[in-house]
Amino acid sequence: MATEFTFPDSAAKAAKLPAGLPEGTEFQTEKMSLSMGPSHPSTHGVLRLQMELDGEILTKCDPVLGYLHRGDEKIAENMTYNQFVPYTDRLDYLAPLANNMAYAIAVERLAKLEVPARCQAIRVLTAEMARISAHLMGLGAFGLDVGAWSVLLYSLHEREKLYKLFEELTGARFTTSYTRIGGVTRDVPEGWLGRVNAFCDQFLPILEETLTLLTRNKIFMDRTVGVGVISKADALAYGLTGPNLRGSGVPLDLRKDRPYSGYEQYEFDVPVGSKGDCYDRYLVRGEEMRQSVRIIKQVIAKFPDGPWYATDAKRIFAPPKDRILTSMEELIQNFMIVTEGPQMPPGEVYFEAENPKGILGFYVVSKGGGVPWRLKIRSPSFCNLSILPKICVGCLISDVVSILGSLDFVMGECDR
Amino acid sequence: MASGNDQSNAAAVTSAPEAGNLLGFLRNKGVAATERPSSDHPAFNVPAGEVVATLQHLRDEQAFDLLMDVTAIDWAEGASPRFTVVYHLLSTTRSAYVRIAVNCASDTAPSAPSVVSVWPGANWHERECFDLMGIKFEGHPDLRRILMWDEYPYHPLRKDFPLAGIETALPDADVTAETGTRVLAAPMAGGPFVATSGEINLTEAEPRAKDESWADRRPRPDQEGLKQVRE
Numbered sequence: 001m002a003t004e005f006t007f008p009d010s011a012a013k014a015a016k017l018p019a020g021l022p023e024g025t026e027f028q029t030e031k032m033s034l035s036m037g038p039s040h041p042s043t044h045g046v047l048r049l050q051m052e053l054d055g056e057i058l059t060k061c062d063p064v065l066g067y068l069h070r071g072d073e074k075i076a077e078n079m080t081y082n083q084f085v086p087y088t089d090r091l092d093y094l095a096p097l098a099n100n101m102a103y104a105i106a107v108e109r110l111a112k113l114e115v116p117a118r119c120q121a122i123r124v125l126t127a128e129m130a131r132i133s134a135h136l137m138g139l140g141a142f143g144l145d146v147g148a149w150s151v152l153l154y155s156l157h158e159r160e161k162l163y164k165l166f167e168e169l170t171g172a173r174f175t176t177s178y179t180r181i182g183g184v185t186r187d188v189p190e191g192w193l194g195r196v197n198a199f200c201d202q203f204l205p206i207l208e209e210t211l212t213l214l215t216r217n218k219i220f221m222d223r224t225v226g227v228g229v230i231s232k233a234d235a236l237a238y239g240l241t242g243p244n245l246r247g248s249g250v251p252l253d254l255r256k257d258r259p260y261s262g263y264e265q266y267e268f269d270v271p272v273g274s275k276g277d278c279y280d281r282y283l284v285r286g287e288e289m290r291q292s293v294r295i296i297k298q299v300i301a302k303f304p305d306g307p308w309y310a311t312d313a314k315r316i317f318a319p320p321k322d323r324i325l326t327s328m329e330e331l332i333q334n335f336m337i338v339t340e341g342p343q344m345p346p347g348e349v350y351f352e353a354e355n356p357k358g359i360l361g362f363y364v365v366s367k368g369g370g371v372p373w374r375l376k377i378r379s380p381s382f383c384n385l386s387i388l389p390k391i392c393v394g395c396l397i398s399d400v401v402s403i404l405g406s407l408d409f410v411m412g413e414c415d416r
Numbered sequence: 417m418a419s420g421n422d423q424s425n426a427a428a429v430t431s432a433p434e435a436g437n438l439l440g441f442l443r444n445k446g447v448a449a450t451e452r453p454s455s456d457h458p459a460f461n462v463p464a465g466e467v468v469a470t471l472q473h474l475r476d477e478q479a480f481d482l483l484m485d486v487t488a489i490d491w492a493e494g495a496s497p498r499f500t501v502v503y504h505l506l507s508t509t510r511s512a513y514v515r516i517a518v519n520c521a522s523d524t525a526p527s528a529p530s531v532v533s534v535w536p537g538a539n540w541h542e543r544e545c546f547d548l549m550g551i552k553f554e555g556h557p558d559l560r561r562i563l564m565w566d567e568y569p570y571h572p573l574r575k576d577f578p579l580a581g582i583e584t585a586l587p588d589a590d591v592t593a594e595t596g597t598r599v600l601a602a603p604m605a606g607g608p609f610v611a612t613s614g615e616i617n618l619t620e621a622e623p624r625a626k627d628e629s630w631a632d633r634r635p636r637p638d639q640e641g642l643k644q645v646r647e
Contacts, residue, residue: 066563073548074572078579109456236481236508239537250508252482257511347455350504350515352484363504365489376487378504386540415563 031059034397038067042145042401045411047385053397061392061400063385068415076375080341081107081181084375089175091379091413094137095130095356096176097166102353104179105260106362108310110349111181111342116311117304119183120262125196125299126169126178127261127353128292132203133162134356135285135292142282142405143214146223154210161199168192181342183309193300200293207293211286224278228391228403231276238387241380242358243284244407248276254354266298278406285408341370357381357410377416381409433458433478433512445473452517457504459515464528467518471503471534480505480514483531486541488549492575498523499551503531520551530556548573 037048046067052060072091076084088103089096101123108115136155143151163173168189170176178184214220230240235248245252253270255263271287273280319330346368352361358380365374384407392400435451435458442449447466452459462470474480485504491497497519505514520526530553531538542553543562550571553559561568565587570577591597 066565069563071572074577074579112455237536239483239535241482252508257508347453348515349456350485350513351456352506359484361485361504363485363487363502374489376485378485378487382540382544383537386537390536 036400038064042404044141044404044409047404047409047411047414049388049392049400051392051397051400056397058392058395058397058400061389063388065382065385065411066415068411070416072416073375073377076372078371080370081344081372082342085179086175086177089177091377091416092134092355092357092360092381092410093174093412094410095127095134096174097126097130097170097178098134098353098355099360100176100179101127101261102351102355102360103362104181105353106349106351106364107181107344109351110347110364110366111344113182113310115183115309116307117262118187118306118308119310121299121303122184122188122308123179123261124263124266125296126166126176128295128299129162129165129196131292131356132289133159135289136162138356138408139210139214139282139285142408143220145401145405146220148214148217148220151210151213154206154213158203158206158210161203165192165196165199168195180309187308193303196296197300200296204290204293207286207289214282215286221279223398223402224282224406226275227278227399228395228406229275229277230387230391234387234390235276238390239383240358240387241383242355243281243288244358244384246271247273247281247284247406249273254352254359258352260351260353265302266295268292268295278402281406281408343370344368344372352378355380357408357413358384360413377413379413379416381411381414382416385409385414433507433510433514435459438474438478438514441478442470442473445469447473452515454515457513457515459517461517461519464518464521467501467503467516468529468531468534470516471505471531474505474514474516475534478507478514479509480507482506482508483535483537483541484513486531486538486545488526488545488551488573490549490573490575496523497521499526499549501528501545501551525552526550527552527554529554530559532556547571550574 032053034051034053035048036051037043038046043049048064048067050062050064051058070090072087075087085100085103088099091099104123136159140152140155143149166176167173169192170178170185230244230248232249235245235250240248241252249272251270251272254260255268256270268291269287271284271291273284319333323330324334325331344366346366348363348365350361350363352359359378360380361376361378363374363376363378364372367373388403388407391403395403435454438458439449439451439460442460442462447462447470449460449462449466449470452461460470471483482505483503484506485502487502489500489502491500499520501518501520503516503518505516506512507514518528520528526549528551530542532542532553533555539556539558540562542556543558543560545551546553546556546559547561547563548571560566564572567585567587569584570582572581
């Protein structure tokens with residue numbers, strides 16, 4: 001939208017001089033610095049934007065990160081692989097189940113461990129539920145940013161139902177820590193799948209109703225259509241992923257392109273935007289929730305029986321409790337697992353999963369033993385935000401709010 | 417190596433790449449690449465001076481259009497080469513990854529060429545790498561710290577930096593000038609994360625509270641701090 005505005009600075013220069021002033025006199029307007037955040041409601045956490053304004057138009061935007069930097073990568077080098085699972089909850093804290101899965105698969109690839117079909121199905125199911133919950137929050141907050149209050153109320157109401165289901169499955173509503181290397185902490189409870197199914201059935205009509213509040217909403221469209229346009233080439237150059245990349249028209253979805261955890265068995269479509277503006281990114285998220293419901297229904301329909309953890313992973317899992325208490329060998333093995341951590345082979349593995357915010361990657365470098373030598377977290381929010389200095393210049397300051405809402409980032413993941 | 421790698425024909429860039437083919441391609445381009453042991457994706461070691469050309473060739477002729485990640489590994493104090501910079505590329509059309517690794521020549525002042533000219537998205541990745549590992553990216557347009565504050569003196573992801581952290585002055589000059597209140601640093605020396613360093617077993621190395629004095633009651637910073645500043 002940059003071209004539609006005249007910069008006040010240049011307008012002042014072009015204005016006709018009042019009589020009596022010598023030719024060449026310039027009226028100076030001053031550029032203003034404005035710091036948005038780190039505690040500002042529409043920066044979704046502790047992002048700070050150091051902006052330079054010419055009137056109401058941005059001439060420079062410099063994001064300042066690090067307010068939520070906890071050194072997760074350093075911490076990971078100092079604990080065993082399973083001990084790090086709770087830290088993954090706190091990356092993208094709106095979809096902890098999806099982070100848990102991505103981390104577990106990365107370490108399993110390092111350990112060359114195959115998990116059984118039931119475990120894969122549980123992980124896909126929980127990851128898609130997490131995607132719905134994350135997108136609900138994303139849409140609700142986006143609506144709120146541009147002045148649509150009621151969307152948040154609808155979406156939080158639905159999210160609460162998901163949290164009840166998460167709590168029943170994992171014991172925690174928010175920080176689930178559900179996966180382990182080689183499996184999940186526990187099997188699905190009796191009757192839980194039926195309750196998930198019932199949630200999906202009642203959720204679809206409510207989702208349509210919620211989206212109706214925005215999709216043809218005149219105010220919402222005025223704030224988002226044609227705002228924050230990211231071209232296909234820019235999206236690729238800046239490493240955008242997830243709905244933000246697909247909103248710009250690149251059909252990259254790792255669930256389809258490099259299926260993991262049995263995603264190849266399920267049918268779903270990958271929505272793609274055409275213009276790459278804030279509105280397209282909103283539409284992509286809306287459609288992704290419908291597709292997630294489709295996947296969940298298919299998972300439940302062919303939910304496999306069998307073990308939900310890798311039984312052959314003797315080095316990873318503790319032996320059965322009754323064997324620990326009666327047999328010397330199992331007792332020693334259990335002691336070693338607890339004190340030294342599960343022993344991993346040396347090597348390096350890079351695994352990426354399609355998370356709600358984009359592609360979350362784990363690069364694990366092992367020298368053998370129970371702790372990683374280096375664990376790099378490739379966080380989608382970090383990369384998605386890196387395009388801000390480019391797309392914000394020339395925007396109105398109120399457009400920045402729309403852009404931030406449409407990029408849907410989480411600072412916990414960005415700062416790590 | 418397979419023939420026909422010197423020109424980018426359509427068939428070569430739509431199928432999944434094989435390590436041998438890619439190696440042949442890079443060699444034909446005059447890059448002294450060597451294969452790097454890897455169990456998941458094709459991986460190559462490349463001399464530092466040729467990394468920009470390598471990534472450019474892979475992007476333009478092998479359809480690796482997304483730079484997913486730039487990071488570095490510290491192979492511990494005393495190891496040589498001590499620092500390795502690692503790039504992961506993804507091809508959206510071929511659905512495949514490739515890993516490029518570069519050993520930094522100097523172990524004390526490591527540096528690598530910046531690839532911002534090829535991928536603008538590398539900007540923040542390289543800033544993070546510089547911030548946490550201390551690798552200087554030659555030719556980077558704006559090599560500032562990104563997660564830690566600008567005056568921070570250490571590179572915390574290096575292996576010689578302790579998990580407990582090192583007590584550092586906080587950037588409170590502007591705060592003090594504005595409010596007359598000093599910023600109180602969270603105590604760390606005896607604090608909640610104390611890990612013993614060295615080759616010991618994990619149970620001992622686990623961070624734990626060794627000294628609880630950090631939990632003592634202290635006067636509110638606006639009362640005590642104000643006085644200190646005025647003195």
